[in-house]
Amino acid sequence: MIQRKDLLAFDFYKKEKFTGSLCGMRYRIEKTTEQDTEQLLVWTWPGPYGFAATKEEKEEKRFPFAEESLEEIADYLNRVYEEGREKWSWSIET
Secondary structure (H helix, E strand, O other): OOOHHHHOOHHHHHOOOEEEEEOOEEEEEEEEEEOOEEEEEEEEEEOOOOOOOOOOOOEEEEEEOOOOHHHHHHHHHHHHHHHOHHHHOOOOOO
């Protein structure tokens, strides 16, 4: 399961995007600004491919751009994983 400490320091998100995965579920967290409001945008999608190579099946959720949001994001990612377990299993056939 994803813990708050797995999501790096809050200051990291001021300049960079963060990507990670949990047993086939991929996710990306990035700072965005909409109508002069800073937010953390969280994307989730099934693997095995990265963000740019996956055009469909992405889901997004926004959180306030605040330190406290990272705890909420960890909880959210764990909930998304648990609720969609069947989506996260994949295999590449050769």
